[in-house]
Amino acid sequence: MSSELASRMTNSGIVPDRTRRSATNRPEEAPGERRFSSVGSLVALRLVLIAATSYLLLVQEQALNLSFGSAALVTAALASNLGFFWLPRSWTSAPRFLAGMILVDTAWITAALLLSGHFRSEFFYIYFLVLFVAGIGDNLRLIVLGAGAIGVAYVLSAVSTSGAAALWSSQTLIRIPFLIAVASFYGFLVDRARRDRRKADEEGRAHRRQAEVNAALEREIAERRRAQTVAVKLSRAVEQSPAMVVISDPRGQVEYVNPRYCSVMGATSDEVLGRTLIEIGLVPDDVGTDSANPLRDVGEWRSDASLRRSDGGELWVSISLSPIHDDEGELIHLVAVVEDMTHVKAAEETLKKANEDLKKLSQMKSDFISTVSHELRTPLTAMKNALDILATIDTSAQRETYDRFMDIAARNVQRLSGLVNDILDLSRIEAGRLEYNFDELALPDLLANVAASLEGQAHTKSIALSVDVPADVRPVWADQRRLEQILVNLLGNALKFTPQGGRVELRALPRGDEVELEVLDTGVGLSPDDCRRVFEPFYQVDEALTRNVKGSGLGLSITREMVQVHGAELAVESEVGRGSRFFFRLPCATVRAKEMSDLEKRFIEYRTYPFFSVLIVDASASMAASDDELFEEVARRLEAALPRSADRVVPQAAHGRLVLVLLGTDPRGAAVVRGRLSQKLASDSFDCNPPLVLGPASYPTDGTTSYQILQAILGTPSGAVTPDRLEVEIPTERTTAAQA
Amino acid sequence: MEKPKILVVDDEPDLLTTLQFRLQQEGYEVETAENGLEALDRARANRPDLIVLDVMLPGENGYRVSHTLREEEQQAGRARTPILLLTARDLSSDPEREKMFMDFSQADVMMYKPFEIGALLERIQGLLGHSAPIHP
Numbered sequence: 001m002s003s004e005l006a007s008r009m010t011n012s013g014i015v016p017d018r019t020r021r022s023a024t025n026r027p028e029e030a031p032g033e034r035r036f037s038s039v040g041s042l043v044a045l046r047l048v049l050i051a052a053t054s055y056l057l058l059v060q061e062q063a064l065n066l067s068f069g070s071a072a073l074v075t076a077a078l079a080s081n082l083g084f085f086w087l088p089r090s091w092t093s094a095p096r097f098l099a100g101m102i103l104v105d106t107a108w109i110t111a112a113l114l115l116s117g118h119f120r121s122e123f124f125y126i127y128f129l130v131l132f133v134a135g136i137g138d139n140l141r142l143i144v145l146g147a148g149a150i151g152v153a154y155v156l157s158a159v160s161t162s163g164a165a166a167l168w169s170s171q172t173l174i175r176i177p178f179l180i181a182v183a184s185f186y187g188f189l190v191d192r193a194r195r196d197r198r199k200a201d202e203e204g205r206a207h208r209r210q211a212e213v214n215a216a217l218e219r220e221i222a223e224r225r226r227a228q229t230v231a232v233k234l235s236r237a238v239e240q241s242p243a244m245v246v247i248s249d250p251r252g253q254v255e256y257v258n259p260r261y262c263s264v265m266g267a268t269s270d271e272v273l274g275r276t277l278i279e280i281g282l283v284p285d286d287v288g289t290d291s292a293n294p295l296r297d298v299g300e301w302r303s304d305a306s307l308r309r310s311d312g313g314e315l316w317v318s319i320s321l322s323p324i325h326d327d328e329g330e331l332i333h334l335v336a337v338v339e340d341m342t343h344v345k346a347a348e349e350t351l352k353k354a355n356e357d358l359k360k361l362s363q364m365k366s367d368f369i370s371t372v373s374h375e376l377r378t379p380l381t382a383m384k385n386a387l388d389i390l391a392t393i394d395t396s397a398q399r400e401t402y403d404r405f406m407d408i409a410a411r412n413v414q415r416l417s418g419l420v421n422d423i424l425d426l427s428r429i430e431a432g433r434l435e436y437n438f439d440e441l442a443l444p445d446l447l448a449n450v451a452a453s454l455e456g457q458a459h460t461k462s463i464a465l466s467v468d469v470p471a472d473v474r475p476v477w478a479d480q481r482r483l484e485q486i487l488v489n490l491l492g493n494a495l496k497f498t499p500q501g502g503r504v505e506l507r508a509l510p511r512g513d514e515v516e517l518e519v520l521d522t523g524v525g526l527s528p529d530d531c532r533r534v535f536e537p538f539y540q541v542d543e544a545l546t547r548n549v550k551g552s553g554l555g556l557s558i559t560r561e562m563v564q565v566h567g568a569e570l571a572v573e574s575e576v577g578r579g580s581r582f583f584f585r586l587p588c589a590t591v592r593a594k595e596m597s598d599l600e601k602r603f604i605e606y607r608t609y610p611f612f613s614v615l616i617v618d619a620s621a622s623m624a625a626s627d628d629e630l631f632e633e634v635a636r637r638l639e640a641a642l643p644r645s646a647d648r649v650v651p652q653a654a655h656g657r658l659v660l661v662l663l664g665t666d667p668r669g670a671a672v673v674r675g676r677l678s679q680k681l682a683s684d685s686f687d688c689n690p691p692l693v694l695g696p697a698s699y700p701t702d703g704t705t706s707y708q709i710l711q712a713i714l715g716t717p718s719g720a721v722t723p724d725r726l727e728v729e730i731p732t733e734r735t736t737a738a739q740a
Numbered sequence: 741m742e743k744p745k746i747l748v749v750d751d752e753p754d755l756l757t758t759l760q761f762r763l764q765q766e767g768y769e770v771e772t773a774e775n776g777l778e779a780l781d782r783a784r785a786n787r788p789d790l791i792v793l794d795v796m797l798p799g800e801n802g803y804r805v806s807h808t809l810r811e812e813e814q815q816a817g818r819a820r821t822p823i824l825l826l827t828a829r830d831l832s833s834d835p836e837r838e839k840m841f842m843d844f845s846q847a848d849v850m851m852y853k854p855f856e857i858g859a860l861l862e863r864i865q866g867l868l869g870h871s872a873p874i875h876p
Contacts, residue, residue: 374796374828378752381828381854385758388857392765401761408754460753460774 043084045185049105050077052178057112070115073108080104098193102186106131109182123175126154130179134186138194147183151176244317244338250331252276252283264340266310281307282319282336299323304341316345375419379412386412422558440475440589441483443508443515450487451506457495458504465495469508476515476586482562483586486570489559490519490582498523498579511585518583526574534572535560631676743769744868745786749779749802750794750826759792762857763864776800783809788821790868792860793847795827802827806845822867823847826855 054074113124130147137143155176238245244261248254257272265272277283282305301321306314317338324333386409395402451467458465476483487506494504502522509516526534535556563570563584574580746768750756753774760770771786773779776799783791783805791809795802806823813820825847842850849863 377828377853378755382752382754382758384854385755385762385857389758389761389765405758405761408757412754 041188043081045181045188046081046084046105049109049181049185050074050081052181053077053109053112056175056178057116067115070112073112073115077108098189102189105185123154126150126179127182130183131186134183135190137187137190140184140187140191143183143187143190144180147179147187148176151179154179241337244340246272246277246280246282246336246338248277248334248336250334252278252334254280255333261338264309264315265307277321277334277336281305282338283321307338316341372419372423376416379416379419383409383412383416422555437479437481438477439480441478441480442475443473443517444469444471446480446483447487447506447508450484450491453488454491454495457492461495461498462501463495463498464503465491465506466503467506469506470510473508473510473515474588477589478566478586479562482566486559486562486584487517487519489555493555494519494521494523494580494582497521502579513588514585515588516583516585518581520579520581522579525576525578525580526572527576531572531574535570743767744789745769745771746790746792746864747771747773747779747782747786747788748792749773749776749797749805750792751775751797752794755794758857759860762861766861768864776802776805779805780808783821784812790822790824790864792824792826792864795825795841803841803845806847810846823849824860824863824867825850826853827851828853 054077057070057074109127113127130150133146133150134143137146238258241258241260244264245256245258246254246261247256253274253276254272257267257269261267261272262269272280278285283301284303300323302319304316304318306316309315318341319339320337322335322337323331324335326332386405390402390405390409393401393405447467447469451465455465491504491506498504498521503520504522505518505520507518507520509518560570566584566586568584568586570582570584572580572582746763748756748759748763748770749772750759751774756772756774760772763770771782771788773782774797776797779791779793779797780800782788791806793802793806797805800808802825806825809821809823812818823845825841825845827850838850848867851860851863
């Protein structure tokens with residue numbers, strides 16, 4: 001028990017303070033001293049008794065009567081007296097010893113009296129009377145006085161019977177002191193014995209009381225410990241609670257906030273203590289009926305709220321307020337438990353947004369469907385009408401008419417099929433099944449053709465459509481059909497969004513090893529928001545009430561995909577009211593690239609190879625200055641070539657493992673790229689096994705075609721590429737010569 | 741007998757050509773317009789006996805053109821010119837929407853693309869009040 005508790009307990013009188021009590025209740029000397037003095041008194045008294053008895057015994061009729069017996073008795077008595085000093089202290093205070101001593105002394109004194117012929121004399125009986133008095137007496141002084149009185153009475157009676165002369169006989173006279181000595185001695189002993197017994201009784205009582213107190217104390221301690229355990233448990237529960245707990249007095253002044261509150265709200269305990277629940281925002285100020293003390297009658301109360309943290313952040317919480325009453329029903333505390341609902345709120349928001357997105361998407365899709373259906377029906381109508389007409393006329397007679405309508409029909413068939421292709425393209429892009437055919441393309445002719453095909457549309461709106469391409473521009477490496485499609489889309493858009501009398505330009509600008517192709521218009525332009533979103537599928541720049549924009553909303557997203565497959569990026573610059581510029585860069589064709597394309601063509605045979613499909617990335621035309629740059633470029637080319645659906649790479653599922661062949665790097669560079677590429681590909685989401693990355697062990701010379709390399713790879717026994725076959729030996733003379 | 745004048749409005753040149761040809765074959769005089777503004781101009785200038793009006797037009801769409809023409813007719817107290825709307829949007833499954841457009845445009849008939857030319861001719865006949873086609 002702590003000393004504080006102890007002192008509190010003793011102060012309240014529960015525990016008797018033993019040291020204090022013994023000081024006030026028993027004025028005695030130290031136990032050791034006491035025993036010594038008692039032994040001394042004992043011996044002295046006994047000596048007196050012995051002397052008196054000896055005199056009685058030995059001196060009779062004024063003559064010394066020394067018999068052997070008497071001498072022996074006296075000597076023994078004296079010896080025993082001396083022997084006291086050698087006895088252990090504990091013996092001399094033991095009650096049994098005293099009792100024994102009393103018996104022995106009584107015996108020998110009686111024997112002495114007998115020997116001295118006092119038996120049956122009155123003195124003998126008086127002796128026993130005195131013993132009796134000593135025995136029952138309480139006070140030593142009274143005993144002695146009593147004995148003295150008896151002695152005097154005896155002497156007086158003797159005097160009265162025998163006369164005064166008899167008084168002076170030594171025998172009679174010595175009887176008084178003898179009686180006194182006996183009385184003193186026995187009285188002392190009895191008194192001692194009584195005292196000891198009393199003390200023992202008291203000590204027994206004190207012990208019992210002490211035991212009772214100890215038991216009570218122990219019960220109390222056990223009780224307190226239990227309460228403490230409960231208190232610790234509860235306080236830990238509050239301290240470590242995931243919820244914020246705020247405890248206030250009945251007026252709402254905060255008395256305690258748990259650590260969670262401090263950490264979540266970014267406040268220290270001191271900052272909050274003393275403020276009211278209303279001030280810290282947990283309870284609105286109109287919660288109760290009493291405006292002066294709004295929290296007075298508040299019962300259990302629950303609400304959602306938003307709190308502001310010390311760093312300004314907002315927190316969504318759910319607050320429950322409970323009033324706490326004491327045993328008499330008086331309100332003593334208000335406890336507010338605050339749960340952070342921010343994540344729930346955030347989840348709600350996410351869900352709401354996802355819902356909205358879904359709704360928007362479904363709306364976009366149904367808009368798309370209705371737009372597409374319109375787009376499909378228009379050429380169908382024209383075709384149908386034209387064919388109807390053709391059916392009714394006489395083809396031989398009305399040749400011109402016939403031609404005209406045949407043209408119309410044919411043109412609309414084209415248009416329809418183009419649209420259908422667009423839609424299929426889009427769905428194929430989504431499923432990742434687009435196939436490209438790269439080749440060396442001469443730009444001047446291509447651009448001229450594209451522009452010519454849209455001349456009619458431009459003319460209708462009196463828009464000046466021009467093409468600007470230097471005659472000496474290098475050929476680019478692209479898929480012709482797709483490039484035409486890209487340019488037609490861009491030009492078509494430009495024409496669509498440019499008002500009458502505007503200008504649309506198609507330009508090719510050499511830029512080092514690339515050619516930048518751009519379509520400029522003086523049309524309505526795009527807002528920065530539109531610029532960001534214009535390539536999204538189904539996104540259409542909003543027009544008034546009914547859609548006055550023809551198209552599926554897919555054109556630009558398809559166009560962008562096609563540009564990306566070329567390893568380029570379609571971008572837009574625009575200003576509302578001024579016009580727009582759509583542009584991208586294509587790589588110039590190189591010999592190597594051409595060669596690769598041959599290989600790819602041959603690959604068509606191998607593409608259906610049962611074990612894998614192969615993708616070749618040629619890094620030899622790279623201008624990368626470091627391994628990092630090289631890796632980035634290779635990764636970019638790879639990503640452009642691999643079909644993707646959203647952000648997942650979807651290689652042709654039928655071909656199992658995809659093998660990536662890296663060409664045109666030196667061995668060290670190849671190793672670096674290979675390592676990093678493997679890592680990167682392992683981290684992308686693939687819909688099948690991540691591709692093996694192979695690189696030639698030595699730099700392929702111009703004499704070796706890529707085809708030969710692949711033959712080497714593919715020509716392994718069993719025809720399958722094993723994962724551990726990462727190094728490929730190029731079987732050329734120059735290689736072997738280099739090794740030698 | 742004077743040939744009835746029909747104004748055909750559609751931004752699709754091919755469709756315009758085919759309709760014009762066919763209607764002329766049937767003995768109608770045909771004028772064409774390729775956008776809303778042109779349609780309004782022609783309609784005001786030449787007062788056709790019937791207007792075949794595509795809904796999807798650059799500038800003012802077909803509904804607006806029809807609406808405007810009706811307003812002008814009412815203001816001037818003129819007789820109603822039959823207006824036939826053409827749309828590629830299939831609104832037959834959305835009668836509410838169709839009603840909304842019809843109410844707004846105050847046209848007489850809405851036809852859906854693609855259509856049978858024969859059916860179109862019949863509707864035109866009906867609107868013009870002829871019992872039989874006119875041959876040149």
